[in-house]
Amino acid sequence: MKDYRIFFKDQLPLDKGTWEPEYDLFISSFNLSDRVEDVFSKVNAKDKHWIILPDYNISAVEFPEGQYYVSPLEQTSVYNESDVINDFYYKYLSKIESINIESKICIDITGFIKPYMMYLIALLKTLGYQCIDFIFSEPNYYSAKQKTKFSDESVYEVRQIYGFEGCHNPDTTNDILIIGSGYDDQLIKYISENKNMTKKIQIFGFPSLRADMYQENILRASKASDSIGRHCGNNPNNYLAAANDPFATAQVLKEICEIENNTERVSNIYISPLATKVQALGFTLFYLFEKDNYPISIIYPFCKTHSKRTSAGISRIWRYSIDFD
Amino acid sequence: MEKTENPFGITKSVDFSDTEINDYWVDLQNSSFYNIIKPISPMPMILLGGKGSGKTHIVRHFSFSTQLLRIKKNSKSITSGITEDKYIGIYYSLGGLNEGRFSGKGINLDIWEVVSTYYMDLSIAQKTMETIIQIKDLTDIFDGKEECVCSEILDLFNKPINGLELTFNSLNNYLKELRKEIDFKVNNCVFINKLEVNILTTRGSLIFEIPRIIVKSVKELFEIKFLYIFDELENASIELQKYIQTLIRERKDPCAIKLSGRLYSIKTYETFCSGEENKEGSEFELVEIDQILRKNTDYDKFSENICKKRLEKFDLVSNDISKSFENYTIDEDRLKKLNFGIDFIDLSSKTERKYVLKLKKQLLKFKKFNGEQISEICDNLECNDYPLIEKAAIYLFYQSWYKNRKLIEESKLIKNEVNTFLGEDYKNSGINKIFEHYKSDFYAQLLFEYNQKQRYLGFETFVKLSGGLPRNLLQILKHTYSHSLYLGEKPFNGNVLSIKSQLYGVKKASDWFFEDANIIGIDKNKVKNSINRLASFFREVRYSDKPSECSLIGFSFDETSISEEAKRIIRLAQQWSLLLSINSGRRDKNSKRVDESYQLNTMLSPHWDLPFSSRGTIPLSNEFVNSIFDENHSKDYQMLLNERILTMNAPFKQVYTSQQELFDEGL
Numbered sequence: 005m006k007d008y009r010i011f012f013k014d015q016l017p018l019d020k021g022t023w024e025p026e027y028d029l030f031i032s033s034f035n036l037s038d039r040v041e042d043v044f045s046k047v048n049a050k051d052k053h054w055i056i057l058p059d060y061n062i063s064a065v066e067f068p069e070g071q072y073y074v075s076p077l078e079q080t081s082v083y084n085e086s087d088v089i090n091d092f093y094y095k096y097l098s099k100i101e102s103i104n105i106e107s108k109i110c111i112d113i114t115g116f117i118k119p120y121m122m123y124l125i126a127l128l129k130t131l132g133y134q135c136i137d138f139i140f141s142e143p144n145y146y147s148a149k150q151k152t153k154f155s156d157e158s159v160y161e162v163r164q165i166y167g168f169e170g171c172h173n174p175d176t177t178n179d180i181l182i183i184g185s186g187y188d189d190q191l192i193k194y195i196s197e198n199k200n201m202t203k204k205i206q207i208f209g210f211p212s213l214r215a216d217m218y219q220e221n222i223l224r225a226s227k228a229s230d231s232i233g234r235h236c237g238n239n240p241n242n243y244l245a246a247a248n249d250p251f252a253t254a255q256v257l258k259e260i261c262e263i264e265n266n267t268e269r270v271s272n273i274y275i276s277p278l279a280t281k282v283q284a285l286g287f288t289l290f291y292l293f294e295k296d297n298y299p300i301s302i303i304y305p306f307c308k309t310h311s312k313r314t315s316a317g318i319s320r321i322w323r324y325s326i327d328f329d
Numbered sequence: 330m331e332k333t334e335n336p337f338g339i340t341k342s343v344d345f346s347d348t349e350i351n352d353y354w355v356d357l358q359n360s361s362f363y364n365i366i367k368p369i370s371p372m373p374m375i376l377l378g379g380k381g382s383g384k385t386h387i388v389r390h391f392s393f394s395t396q397l398l399r400i401k402k403n404s405k406s407i408t409s410g411i412t413e414d415k416y417i418g419i420y421y422s423l424g425g426l427n428e429g430r431f432s433g434k435g436i437n438l439d440i441w442e443v444v445s446t447y448y449m450d451l452s453i454a455q456k457t458m459e460t461i462i463q464i465k466d467l468t469d470i471f472d473g474k475e476e477c478v479c480s481e482i483l484d485l486f487n488k489p490i491n492g493l494e495l496t497f498n499s500l501n502n503y504l505k506e507l508r509k510e511i512d513f514k515v516n517n518c519v520f521i522n523k524l525e526v527n528i529l530t531t532r533g534s535l536i537f538e539i540p541r542i543i544v545k546s547v548k549e550l551f552e553i554k555f556l557y558i559f560d561e562l563e564n565a566s567i568e569l570q571k572y573i574q575t576l577i578r579e580r581k582d583p584c585a586i587k588l589s590g591r592l593y594s595i596k597t598y599e600t601f602c603s604g605e606e607n608k609e610g611s612e613f614e615l616v617e618i619d620q621i622l623r624k625n626t627d628y629d630k631f632s633e634n635i636c637k638k639r640l641e642k643f644d645l646v647s648n649d650i651s652k653s654f655e656n657y658t659i660d661e662d663r664l665k666k667l668n669f670g671i672d673f674i675d676l677s678s679k680t681e682r683k684y685v686l687k688l689k690k691q692l693l694k695f696k697k698f699n700g701e702q703i704s705e706i707c708d709n710l711e712c713n714d715y716p717l718i719e720k721a722a723i724y725l726f727y728q729s730w731y732k733n734r735k736l737i738e739e740s741k742l743i744k745n746e747v748n749t750f751l752g753e754d755y756k757n758s759g760i761n762k763i764f765e766h767y768k769s770d771f772y773a774q775l776l777f778e779y780n781q782k783q784r785y786l787g788f789e790t791f792v793k794l795s796g797g798l799p800r801n802l803l804q805i806l807k808h809t810y811s812h813s814l815y816l817g818e819k820p821f822n823g824n825v826l827s828i829k830s831q832l833y834g835v836k837k838a839s840d841w842f843f844e845d846a847n848i849i850g851i852d853k854n855k856v857k858n859s860i861n862r863l864a865s866f867f868r869e870v871r872y873s874d875k876p877s878e879c880s881l882i883g884f885s886f887d888e889t890s891i892s893e894e895a896k897r898i899i900r901l902a903q904q905w906s907l908l909l910s911i912n913s914g915r916r917d918k919n920s921k922r923v924d925e926s927y928q929l930n931t932m933l934s935p936h937w938d939l940p941f942s943s944r945g946t947i948p949l950s951n952e953f954v955n956s957i958f959d960e961n962h963s964k965d966y967q968m969l970l971n972e973r974i975l976t977m978n979a980p981f982k983q984v985y986t987s988q989q990e991l992f993d994e995g996l
Contacts, residue, residue: 086434086519130520158851163429166519171512174452175459176425177347177394193845200561201343201385201422272425301427308851 144317209247253286381800392420562590623797809834878945
């Protein structure tokens with residue numbers, strides 16, 4: 005099995021005009037947070053493209069400069085991550101003649117909504133793209149600190165993310181659910197209730213993005229203790245992974261699965277990234293590398309609308325390089 | 330070493346292992362879950378229950394894995410254990426199917442229907458085969474028959490399956506491979522918009538025919554039923570439910586089918602058989618487990634046994650649970666008994682009681698009496714030694730005020746009633762009659778007026794609060810017990826659960842019940858806001874001067890006249906067990922029409938300081954029901970509430986929004 009620690013991550017300078025190397029294609033999801041526009045301007049790429057997701061409900065007057073793709077789907081209509089991203093790829097990106105599976109691609113995941121980001125990665129990997137760099141910029145602060153709402157929290161559906169559905173067993177006697185627990189205790193509840201009959205294991209971001217976030221994270225997650233049930237607050241069922249390191253997250257997922265499987269053969273594994281996008285990237289990598297080794301899938305609580313401005317400033321910018329080969 | 334583990338810590342049976350499912354099993358005394366579930370009955374059953382009603386514990390009890398543990402524990406041979414039970418339980422959690430993936434992705438609905446039902450057939454068949462393999466490994470009943478059985482099962486496929494070893498294991502692996510192949514294709518079709526699956530069996534054939542082949546081939550299993558238990562029906566989509574309804578309609582011997590899910594589980598009764606719908610009583614039996622528990626006279630004993638079982642498992646004292654709860658001592662003396670729990674009022678003090686002061690202010694504001702007359706009235710109503718009697722006297726006075734009677738004369742009559750109550754002939758006093766209905770409300774008002782927490786104390790009260798859902802009781806006990814440990818008490822170990830712990834536990838559990846109602850979708854806040862409005866109304870009534878009903882948490886209305894949205898929200902609140910339907914309904918006083926009646930789940934009572942048992946039911950106008958349950962009308966709520974409450978608070982300004990309500994008030 006993969007050792008995720010071998011992947012490369014580096015910090016990009018905040019002040020430098022543009023960064024090396026030059027990419028063939030750069031993709032970013034537009035929202036109104038400062039960080040996404042700053043990164044967009046600094047990345048050095050032959051082709052730079054925004055995708056404007058319907059969930060943000062961004063009006064035409066707010067559209068960014070540069071080349072962008074606006075999903076024609078209305079926020080009020082019925083659609084999912086595959087509808088939006090398939091359209092984006094097949095009707096837009098694939099028309100760019102200079103782009104092929106050998107191209108050097110960079111994706112800023114900062115502005116993406118998790119299921120779209122994850123589906124896009126799965127699609128690119130399926131199509132044969134080998135090497136992709138990912139950028140994530142940490143904000144100076146979230147607009148309402150720990151009370152920041154990233155979505156309307158009105159969950160309309162809990163399901164597997166398309167492309168991450170895995171091969172499961174009908175035997176459910178030793179199913180486990182690994183939750184990447186974030187600030188939103190309601191989302192933890194929804195996921196736990198949906199996979200009611202599983203043993204719950206939580207991963208918390210530590211070190212967290214900012215010093216006080218870990219404690220707040222633990223406090224918020226404890227509100228979902230009744231849904232988590234027997235395994236809540238039980239130390240062996242809580243794990244830590246650096247909030248800004250997807251490879252550390254993937255490595256912890258790997259360890260959890262090995263430990264659980266060695267204790268008693270696991271019937272099914274559900275993983276759910278509810279914390280940072282970096283953590284979601286770690287969950288994505290783990291699934292894509294391990295889906296043939298485990299009966300695993302990624303489940304997610306879907307909300308209809310997402311806040312288009314949640315943060316201000318940039319404190320640090322990270323780049324994660326992934327080779328799917 | 331001190332025990333710090335909480336015997337009530339696990340409140341969900343999904344957290345139990347198979348061994349624990351058996352260890353914590355408690356049956357009803359005057360009936361039994363076996364008779365309710367009827368595992369060998371050919372009539373399919375849909376078992377519905379609110380969250381925490383114990384349905385998963387019940388159905389898992391009938392699964393083969395727990396069955397096997399019981400057989401082993403009773404030192405029986407596996408074969409004789411199965412033949413005595415007369416069934417083999419195949420438990421299938423629909424939540425594990427993740428069937429959301431069988432839709433969309435640019436694939437035609439008809440294709441999804443065929444693929445998903447085939448996938449279900451394979452999954453259930455695999456589960457069945459795994460159970461058969463378990464039995465084969467533990468017994469010799471398949472000796473010499475395995476090859477023949479496998480061969481017959483393979484005949485169910487509509488193309489020859491060559492090269493497969495004729496063993497249960499290889500057959501099971503083959504089913505697994507077929508299923509995994511579908512998984513792979515379904516996962517990838519989203520990227521390529523194409524899905525091609527070879528369907529190798531007829532719908533349902535694997536599910537009904539494998540058991541038939543087994544019982545036909547193995548004489549020891551000749552009379553055995555294969556009991557298919559599909560749990561978590563709420564997680565099944567309409568399409569999947571159509572498939573399951575089809576299985577119900579096409580059920581064949583030796584199979585029995587039981588579905589289990591939450592009250593809101595059922596999305597359709599439609600089948601794939603030309604779209605025909607299954608009907609209760611004809612194709613299936615519908616059982617609501619919380620209704621059974623709520624109506625069961627044995628529920629108190631059942632609840633007690635659940636707790637005893639847990640205490641025993643933790644080596645704690647479980648002889649007399651009631652005595653392990655601190656409460657105010659009950660004296661046999663009729664009058665002294667009235668003062669227990671009123672430790673917050675100094676009976677010897679000459680300071681005027683808060684409720685008397687309030688009455689004086691109201692009379693002054695009324696401007697019909699001078700100071701001397703007001704003092705005379707209050708002196709007549711005084712009963713310094715017994716605040717509850719005083720409250721009852723003032724209530725009678727408010728009634729007279731409401732009826733616009735001569736109040737000074739009335740206060741003199743009430744004084745006589747008080748004196749009668751204090752004497753031998755107390756049963757004939759008006760105070761006694763009022764106490765029969767309102768005593769607990771008067772006590773609640775006293776607590777409220779003196780800024781005391783409402784007191785929900787004692788095991789019997791906890792059972793009443795649980796509203797027929799055992800998990801609610803366990804939640805209260807869990808929080809009470811953990812707070813008790815925190816306070817350094819040693820409950821069920823020679824010491825009692827203190828009043829402080831009980832108050833904490835009840836409040837915490839009640840808050841959890843309301844907050845944890847995780848309704849998926851945009852209706853969550855609508856339902857919660859509605860319940861908040863309804864409970865706030867009940868609260869206003871309970872703490873008013875002259876509550877129109879005693880112990881009020883129930884209401885009735887004419888369902889034909891309220892808005893569709895209000896109906897929908899009431900239905901959702903009921904499905905989420907926030908409201909309970911009172912089957913009897915209430916007959917409208919004037920039209921004699923039988924109205925729909927509901928009550929707030931008693932578990933919510935502590936959240937709003939309401940009574941823990943329901944006695945009164947208040948009829949509500951259509952406008953008021955709409956303002957509570959329909960957000961389009963919620964702007965009218967405060968006005969309608971005020972109008973309604975005005976008639977219950979001095980000086981009783983009577984505003985009637987409709988003639989209907991005027992009659993309802995008995996005028």
